[in-house]
Amino acid sequence: MRYHHVDVFTDRPYSGNSLAVFPEADPLTGAQMRAITQELRHFESVFLVRHDSPGRPRTWRARVFDLAGELDFAGHPLIGAAAVLHALHGAADHEAWTLCLTGRQVEVTTERRGPGRYASLLDQGAAAFLGRPDPEGLAGLFALDPADLDPDLPPEVVSTGLRYLVLPVRGDALARARVTQPLDAPLARVGAEFAYLLDAAAMEGRHWNNDGLLEDVATGSGAGCAAAYLRSHGRIGSGERGLLRQGRFTGRPSTMTVSADGHGRDIRPVRVGGGVALVGEGHLRELPPS
Structure with missing residues:
Protein backbone atom coordinates (compact mmCIF):
# COMPACT_ATOMS: atom_id res chain seq x y z
CA MET A 1 0.00 0.00 0.00
CA ARG A 2 1.63 3.21 -1.20
CA TYR A 3 1.02 6.66 0.20
CA HIS A 4 2.17 10.21 -0.41
CA HIS A 5 3.49 12.61 2.21
CA VAL A 6 2.54 16.21 1.39
CA ASP A 7 2.66 19.55 3.18
CA VAL A 8 -0.44 21.75 2.79
CA PHE A 9 -0.87 25.54 2.98
CA THR A 10 2.74 26.13 2.03
CA ASP A 11 4.90 26.38 -1.08
CA ARG A 12 7.86 24.49 0.36
CA PRO A 13 8.37 21.12 2.06
CA TYR A 14 8.84 20.83 5.83
CA SER A 15 6.44 23.65 6.55
CA GLY A 16 2.67 23.97 6.54
CA ASN A 17 0.39 21.14 7.70
CA SER A 18 1.61 17.63 6.89
CA LEU A 19 -0.68 14.94 5.53
CA ALA A 20 -0.62 11.33 4.36
CA VAL A 21 -2.63 10.62 1.18
CA PHE A 22 -3.53 7.06 0.17
CA PRO A 23 -4.66 7.32 -3.49
CA GLU A 24 -5.64 3.64 -3.93
CA ALA A 25 -7.28 2.71 -0.65
CA ASP A 26 -9.85 0.26 -2.08
CA PRO A 27 -8.76 -2.76 0.02
CA LEU A 28 -8.81 -0.94 3.37
CA THR A 29 -11.52 -1.08 6.03
CA GLY A 30 -12.34 1.87 8.27
CA ALA A 31 -10.59 0.16 11.17
CA GLN A 32 -7.43 -0.22 9.09
CA MET A 33 -7.58 3.43 8.01
CA ARG A 34 -7.80 4.53 11.62
CA ALA A 35 -4.93 2.26 12.67
CA ILE A 36 -2.72 3.54 9.83
CA THR A 37 -3.49 7.15 10.74
CA GLN A 38 -2.55 6.52 14.36
CA GLU A 39 0.62 4.75 13.26
CA LEU A 40 1.82 7.54 10.97
CA ARG A 41 0.94 10.26 13.50
CA HIS A 42 0.09 12.93 10.97
CA PHE A 43 -2.62 15.23 12.27
CA GLU A 44 -4.89 13.67 9.62
CA SER A 45 -4.74 11.12 6.79
CA VAL A 46 -7.02 10.83 3.75
CA PHE A 47 -7.93 7.62 1.89
CA LEU A 48 -9.19 7.73 -1.70
CA VAL A 49 -11.15 5.28 -3.86
CA ARG A 50 -11.94 6.08 -7.49
CA HIS A 51 -15.68 6.58 -8.00
CA ASP A 52 -16.22 7.70 -11.61
CA SER A 53 -19.64 7.30 -13.16
CA PRO A 54 -21.23 8.40 -16.47
CA GLY A 55 -21.15 12.17 -16.58
CA ARG A 56 -19.00 12.37 -13.44
CA PRO A 57 -15.36 11.77 -14.34
CA ARG A 58 -12.51 12.52 -11.94
CA THR A 59 -14.56 11.57 -8.92
CA TRP A 60 -13.16 9.87 -5.82
CA ARG A 61 -14.60 8.78 -2.52
CA ALA A 62 -12.61 10.34 0.32
CA ARG A 63 -12.46 9.21 3.94
CA VAL A 64 -10.61 11.44 6.39
CA PHE A 65 -9.25 10.28 9.75
CA ASP A 66 -7.54 12.09 12.57
CA LEU A 67 -5.91 10.40 15.55
CA ALA A 68 -9.28 9.95 17.27
CA GLY A 69 -11.37 8.63 14.39
CA GLU A 70 -13.17 9.46 11.15
CA LEU A 71 -14.26 13.02 10.33
CA ASP A 72 -17.36 14.01 8.35
CA PHE A 73 -15.44 16.91 6.80
CA ALA A 74 -11.99 18.46 6.83
CA GLY A 75 -10.15 21.09 4.82
CA HIS A 76 -6.45 20.42 4.52
CA PRO A 77 -6.81 16.67 3.73
CA LEU A 78 -9.08 17.39 0.75
CA ILE A 79 -6.80 20.17 -0.50
CA GLY A 80 -3.76 17.90 -0.23
CA ALA A 81 -5.58 14.91 -1.75
CA ALA A 82 -6.56 16.89 -4.85
CA ALA A 83 -2.95 17.94 -5.40
CA VAL A 84 -1.84 14.29 -5.27
CA LEU A 85 -4.58 13.34 -7.75
CA HIS A 86 -3.33 16.10 -10.06
CA ALA A 87 0.21 14.75 -9.79
CA LEU A 88 -0.94 11.21 -10.59
CA HIS A 89 -3.73 11.80 -13.11
CA GLY A 90 -3.70 15.40 -14.32
CA ALA A 91 -2.48 16.19 -17.82
CA ALA A 92 -3.16 19.95 -17.89
CA ASP A 93 -1.85 22.67 -15.62
CA HIS A 94 -5.37 23.29 -14.32
CA GLU A 95 -7.71 20.47 -13.26
CA ALA A 96 -10.92 19.93 -11.29
CA TRP A 97 -11.84 17.04 -8.98
CA THR A 98 -14.95 15.84 -7.16
CA LEU A 99 -14.42 14.30 -3.73
CA CYS A 100 -17.34 12.44 -2.13
CA LEU A 101 -17.55 12.42 1.65
CA THR A 102 -20.19 10.90 3.89
CA GLY A 103 -23.36 12.79 3.07
CA ARG A 104 -21.87 15.41 0.73
CA GLN A 105 -19.48 16.04 -2.12
CA VAL A 106 -17.10 18.90 -2.71
CA GLU A 107 -15.28 20.35 -5.70
CA VAL A 108 -11.57 21.11 -5.65
CA THR A 109 -9.64 22.85 -8.43
CA THR A 110 -5.89 22.45 -8.70
CA GLU A 111 -3.04 24.21 -10.46
CA ARG A 112 0.41 22.83 -11.24
CA ARG A 113 3.01 25.41 -10.25
CA GLY A 114 6.26 23.54 -10.83
CA PRO A 115 7.96 20.25 -9.97
CA GLY A 116 6.29 18.93 -6.85
CA ARG A 117 4.33 22.15 -6.29
CA TYR A 118 0.58 22.63 -6.61
CA ALA A 119 -2.15 24.96 -5.46
CA SER A 120 -5.63 23.70 -4.53
CA LEU A 121 -8.87 25.59 -3.96
CA LEU A 122 -11.70 23.85 -2.07
CA ASP A 123 -15.31 24.98 -2.45
CA GLN A 124 -16.86 24.39 0.98
CA GLY A 125 -20.35 25.43 -0.14
CA ALA A 126 -22.74 27.56 1.89
CA ALA A 127 -22.16 28.69 5.45
Whole structure:
Protein backbone atom coordinates (compact mmCIF):
# COMPACT_ATOMS: atom_id res chain seq x y z
CA MET A 1 0.00 0.00 0.00
CA ARG A 2 1.63 3.21 -1.20
CA TYR A 3 1.02 6.66 0.20
CA HIS A 4 2.17 10.21 -0.41
CA HIS A 5 3.49 12.61 2.21
CA VAL A 6 2.54 16.21 1.39
CA ASP A 7 2.66 19.55 3.18
CA VAL A 8 -0.44 21.75 2.79
CA PHE A 9 -0.87 25.54 2.98
CA THR A 10 2.74 26.13 2.03
CA ASP A 11 4.90 26.38 -1.08
CA ARG A 12 7.86 24.49 0.36
CA PRO A 13 8.37 21.12 2.06
CA TYR A 14 8.84 20.83 5.83
CA SER A 15 6.44 23.65 6.55
CA GLY A 16 2.67 23.97 6.54
CA ASN A 17 0.39 21.14 7.70
CA SER A 18 1.61 17.63 6.89
CA LEU A 19 -0.68 14.94 5.53
CA ALA A 20 -0.62 11.33 4.36
CA VAL A 21 -2.63 10.62 1.18
CA PHE A 22 -3.53 7.06 0.17
CA PRO A 23 -4.66 7.32 -3.49
CA GLU A 24 -5.64 3.64 -3.93
CA ALA A 25 -7.28 2.71 -0.65
CA ASP A 26 -9.85 0.26 -2.08
CA PRO A 27 -8.76 -2.76 0.02
CA LEU A 28 -8.81 -0.94 3.37
CA THR A 29 -11.52 -1.08 6.03
CA GLY A 30 -12.34 1.87 8.27
CA ALA A 31 -10.59 0.16 11.17
CA GLN A 32 -7.43 -0.22 9.09
CA MET A 33 -7.58 3.43 8.01
CA ARG A 34 -7.80 4.53 11.62
CA ALA A 35 -4.93 2.26 12.67
CA ILE A 36 -2.72 3.54 9.83
CA THR A 37 -3.49 7.15 10.74
CA GLN A 38 -2.55 6.52 14.36
CA GLU A 39 0.62 4.75 13.26
CA LEU A 40 1.82 7.54 10.97
CA ARG A 41 0.94 10.26 13.50
CA HIS A 42 0.09 12.93 10.97
CA PHE A 43 -2.62 15.23 12.27
CA GLU A 44 -4.89 13.67 9.62
CA SER A 45 -4.74 11.12 6.79
CA VAL A 46 -7.02 10.83 3.75
CA PHE A 47 -7.93 7.62 1.89
CA LEU A 48 -9.19 7.73 -1.70
CA VAL A 49 -11.15 5.28 -3.86
CA ARG A 50 -11.94 6.08 -7.49
CA HIS A 51 -15.68 6.58 -8.00
CA ASP A 52 -16.22 7.70 -11.61
CA SER A 53 -19.64 7.30 -13.16
CA PRO A 54 -21.23 8.40 -16.47
CA GLY A 55 -21.15 12.17 -16.58
CA ARG A 56 -19.00 12.37 -13.44
CA PRO A 57 -15.36 11.77 -14.34
CA ARG A 58 -12.51 12.52 -11.94
CA THR A 59 -14.56 11.57 -8.92
CA TRP A 60 -13.16 9.87 -5.82
CA ARG A 61 -14.60 8.78 -2.52
CA ALA A 62 -12.61 10.34 0.32
CA ARG A 63 -12.46 9.21 3.94
CA VAL A 64 -10.61 11.44 6.39
CA PHE A 65 -9.25 10.28 9.75
CA ASP A 66 -7.54 12.09 12.57
CA LEU A 67 -5.91 10.40 15.55
CA ALA A 68 -9.28 9.95 17.27
CA GLY A 69 -11.37 8.63 14.39
CA GLU A 70 -13.17 9.46 11.15
CA LEU A 71 -14.26 13.02 10.33
CA ASP A 72 -17.36 14.01 8.35
CA PHE A 73 -15.44 16.91 6.80
CA ALA A 74 -11.99 18.46 6.83
CA GLY A 75 -10.15 21.09 4.82
CA HIS A 76 -6.45 20.42 4.52
CA PRO A 77 -6.81 16.67 3.73
CA LEU A 78 -9.08 17.39 0.75
CA ILE A 79 -6.80 20.17 -0.50
CA GLY A 80 -3.76 17.90 -0.23
CA ALA A 81 -5.58 14.91 -1.75
CA ALA A 82 -6.56 16.89 -4.85
CA ALA A 83 -2.95 17.94 -5.40
CA VAL A 84 -1.84 14.29 -5.27
CA LEU A 85 -4.58 13.34 -7.75
CA HIS A 86 -3.33 16.10 -10.06
CA ALA A 87 0.21 14.75 -9.79
CA LEU A 88 -0.94 11.21 -10.59
CA HIS A 89 -3.73 11.80 -13.11
CA GLY A 90 -3.70 15.40 -14.32
CA ALA A 91 -2.48 16.19 -17.82
CA ALA A 92 -3.16 19.95 -17.89
CA ASP A 93 -1.85 22.67 -15.62
CA HIS A 94 -5.37 23.29 -14.32
CA GLU A 95 -7.71 20.47 -13.26
CA ALA A 96 -10.92 19.93 -11.29
CA TRP A 97 -11.84 17.04 -8.98
CA THR A 98 -14.95 15.84 -7.16
CA LEU A 99 -14.42 14.30 -3.73
CA CYS A 100 -17.34 12.44 -2.13
CA LEU A 101 -17.55 12.42 1.65
CA THR A 102 -20.19 10.90 3.89
CA GLY A 103 -23.36 12.79 3.07
CA ARG A 104 -21.87 15.41 0.73
CA GLN A 105 -19.48 16.04 -2.12
CA VAL A 106 -17.10 18.90 -2.71
CA GLU A 107 -15.28 20.35 -5.70
CA VAL A 108 -11.57 21.11 -5.65
CA THR A 109 -9.64 22.85 -8.43
CA THR A 110 -5.89 22.45 -8.70
CA GLU A 111 -3.04 24.21 -10.46
CA ARG A 112 0.41 22.83 -11.24
CA ARG A 113 3.01 25.41 -10.25
CA GLY A 114 6.26 23.54 -10.83
CA PRO A 115 7.96 20.25 -9.97
CA GLY A 116 6.29 18.93 -6.85
CA ARG A 117 4.33 22.15 -6.29
CA TYR A 118 0.58 22.63 -6.61
CA ALA A 119 -2.15 24.96 -5.46
CA SER A 120 -5.63 23.70 -4.53
CA LEU A 121 -8.87 25.59 -3.96
CA LEU A 122 -11.70 23.85 -2.07
CA ASP A 123 -15.31 24.98 -2.45
CA GLN A 124 -16.86 24.39 0.98
CA GLY A 125 -20.35 25.43 -0.14
CA ALA A 126 -22.74 27.56 1.89
CA ALA A 127 -22.16 28.69 5.45
CA ALA A 128 -24.68 28.16 8.23
CA PHE A 129 -24.84 30.65 11.10
CA LEU A 130 -26.01 28.80 14.17
CA GLY A 131 -26.18 31.39 16.93
CA ARG A 132 -24.33 34.00 18.93
CA PRO A 133 -23.66 32.64 22.42
CA ASP A 134 -23.30 34.80 25.49
CA PRO A 135 -19.58 35.68 25.69
CA GLU A 136 -19.62 35.24 29.47
CA GLY A 137 -17.01 32.63 30.38
CA LEU A 138 -15.78 32.00 26.83
CA ALA A 139 -12.51 33.90 27.21
CA GLY A 140 -11.65 31.88 30.32
CA LEU A 141 -11.70 28.64 28.33
CA PHE A 142 -8.49 29.90 26.70
CA ALA A 143 -6.85 31.51 29.79
CA LEU A 144 -7.92 34.95 28.55
CA ASP A 145 -9.82 37.82 30.14
CA PRO A 146 -13.10 39.25 28.82
CA ALA A 147 -11.15 42.38 27.77
CA ASP A 148 -9.18 40.19 25.34
CA LEU A 149 -12.30 39.59 23.23
CA ASP A 150 -12.84 41.89 20.25
CA PRO A 151 -15.62 44.27 21.35
CA ASP A 152 -16.70 44.89 17.76
CA LEU A 153 -17.16 41.25 16.76
CA PRO A 154 -19.42 38.86 18.69
CA PRO A 155 -18.66 35.17 19.26
CA GLU A 156 -20.64 33.11 16.78
CA VAL A 157 -21.14 29.45 15.86
CA VAL A 158 -20.59 28.91 12.11
CA SER A 159 -20.49 25.77 9.98
CA THR A 160 -19.32 24.95 6.47
CA GLY A 161 -19.29 21.25 7.36
CA LEU A 162 -18.13 21.28 11.00
CA ARG A 163 -19.56 23.57 13.69
CA TYR A 164 -16.97 26.03 15.00
CA LEU A 165 -17.30 28.64 17.69
CA VAL A 166 -15.53 31.59 16.04
CA LEU A 167 -14.11 33.60 18.94
CA PRO A 168 -12.64 36.96 17.85
CA VAL A 169 -9.80 38.29 20.02
CA ARG A 170 -7.57 41.36 19.92
CA GLY A 171 -4.11 42.62 20.83
CA ASP A 172 -1.68 39.93 21.96
CA ALA A 173 -4.47 37.60 23.11
CA LEU A 174 -3.82 35.11 20.31
CA ALA A 175 -0.22 34.67 21.49
CA ARG A 176 -1.26 34.18 25.13
CA ALA A 177 -4.16 31.82 24.52
CA ARG A 178 -4.11 28.20 25.70
CA VAL A 179 -6.73 25.59 26.47
CA THR A 180 -7.27 25.39 30.23
CA GLN A 181 -9.89 22.61 30.40
CA PRO A 182 -11.48 20.07 28.04
CA LEU A 183 -13.64 21.95 25.56
CA ASP A 184 -16.18 19.29 24.55
CA ALA A 185 -18.81 20.10 27.19
CA PRO A 186 -18.65 23.92 27.08
CA LEU A 187 -18.65 23.91 23.28
CA ALA A 188 -21.61 21.50 23.16
CA ARG A 189 -23.55 23.90 25.38
CA VAL A 190 -23.30 26.60 22.70
CA GLY A 191 -23.95 24.19 19.81
CA ALA A 192 -20.35 23.93 18.59
CA GLU A 193 -17.98 21.02 18.00
CA PHE A 194 -14.72 22.98 17.89
CA ALA A 195 -13.38 26.47 18.53
CA TYR A 196 -11.40 28.77 16.27
CA LEU A 197 -9.71 31.82 17.79
CA LEU A 198 -9.54 34.64 15.26
CA ASP A 199 -7.63 37.91 15.27
CA ALA A 200 -9.60 39.66 12.52
CA ALA A 201 -7.28 42.68 12.42
CA ALA A 202 -4.17 40.55 11.91
CA MET A 203 -5.97 37.86 9.85
CA GLU A 204 -4.54 35.09 11.99
CA GLY A 205 -6.12 32.16 13.80
CA ARG A 206 -5.44 29.30 16.23
CA HIS A 207 -7.16 25.97 16.86
CA TRP A 208 -6.53 23.10 19.28
CA ASN A 209 -7.91 19.64 19.78
CA ASN A 210 -10.66 19.86 22.37
CA ASP A 211 -8.42 18.32 25.03
CA GLY A 212 -5.89 21.10 24.43
CA LEU A 213 -2.99 18.67 24.09
CA LEU A 214 -2.37 19.28 20.40
CA GLU A 215 -2.50 22.52 18.43
CA ASP A 216 -3.38 22.27 14.76
CA VAL A 217 -0.95 23.78 12.29
CA ALA A 218 -3.55 25.05 9.80
CA THR A 219 -7.26 24.26 9.94
CA GLY A 220 -9.01 24.38 6.57
CA SER A 221 -12.48 23.72 7.96
CA GLY A 222 -12.02 26.39 10.62
CA ALA A 223 -10.65 28.82 8.04
CA GLY A 224 -13.82 28.37 6.00
CA CYS A 225 -15.95 29.30 9.01
CA ALA A 226 -13.69 32.28 9.70
CA ALA A 227 -14.03 33.44 6.09
CA ALA A 228 -17.83 33.21 6.23
CA TYR A 229 -17.83 35.07 9.55
CA LEU A 230 -15.57 37.83 8.22
CA ARG A 231 -17.74 38.28 5.13
CA SER A 232 -20.95 38.31 7.18
CA HIS A 233 -19.53 41.11 9.34
CA GLY A 234 -18.20 43.08 6.36
CA ARG A 235 -14.52 42.52 7.17
CA ILE A 236 -13.78 41.13 3.69
CA GLY A 237 -15.51 41.97 0.42
CA SER A 238 -17.81 39.59 -1.41
CA GLY A 239 -15.57 37.23 -3.39
CA GLU A 240 -12.45 39.05 -2.21
CA ARG A 241 -9.52 36.73 -1.60
CA GLY A 242 -7.75 37.21 1.69
CA LEU A 243 -4.82 35.51 3.37
CA LEU A 244 -5.42 33.89 6.75
CA ARG A 245 -2.33 32.85 8.71
CA GLN A 246 -2.04 30.03 11.22
CA GLY A 247 0.69 27.80 12.63
CA ARG A 248 3.10 30.48 13.87
CA PHE A 249 2.95 29.09 17.40
CA THR A 250 3.63 25.52 16.27
CA GLY A 251 6.81 26.46 14.39
CA ARG A 252 5.19 25.72 11.01
CA PRO A 253 3.77 29.01 9.69
CA SER A 254 1.02 28.42 7.13
CA THR A 255 -1.00 30.63 4.80
CA MET A 256 -4.56 29.89 3.68
CA THR A 257 -6.37 31.69 0.88
CA VAL A 258 -9.96 32.40 1.95
CA SER A 259 -12.98 33.99 0.27
CA ALA A 260 -16.73 34.12 0.71
CA ASP A 261 -19.50 35.48 -1.50
CA GLY A 262 -22.82 36.92 -0.41
CA HIS A 263 -24.25 39.23 2.21
CA GLY A 264 -25.61 39.01 5.74
CA ARG A 265 -26.46 35.41 6.59
CA ASP A 266 -26.61 34.28 2.95
CA ILE A 267 -22.93 33.46 2.42
CA ARG A 268 -22.09 31.08 -0.44
CA PRO A 269 -19.82 29.76 -1.66
CA VAL A 270 -16.99 29.71 0.86
CA ARG A 271 -13.60 28.80 -0.57
CA VAL A 272 -10.33 27.85 1.14
CA GLY A 273 -7.10 27.06 -0.64
CA GLY A 274 -3.36 27.12 -0.54
CA GLY A 275 -0.14 25.67 -1.78
CA VAL A 276 0.75 21.98 -1.58
CA ALA A 277 4.32 20.64 -1.60
CA LEU A 278 4.93 16.98 -2.42
CA VAL A 279 7.50 15.77 0.12
CA GLY A 280 7.84 12.04 -0.48
CA GLU A 281 6.26 8.62 -0.99
CA GLY A 282 6.07 5.65 1.32
CA HIS A 283 5.16 1.96 1.16
CA LEU A 284 3.47 -0.02 3.92
CA ARG A 285 4.96 -3.52 3.97
CA GLU A 286 2.11 -4.85 6.09
CA LEU A 287 -1.45 -3.71 6.72
CA PRO A 288 -3.07 -3.69 10.18
CA PRO A 289 -5.73 -6.31 11.01
CA SER A 290 -9.10 -5.59 9.45
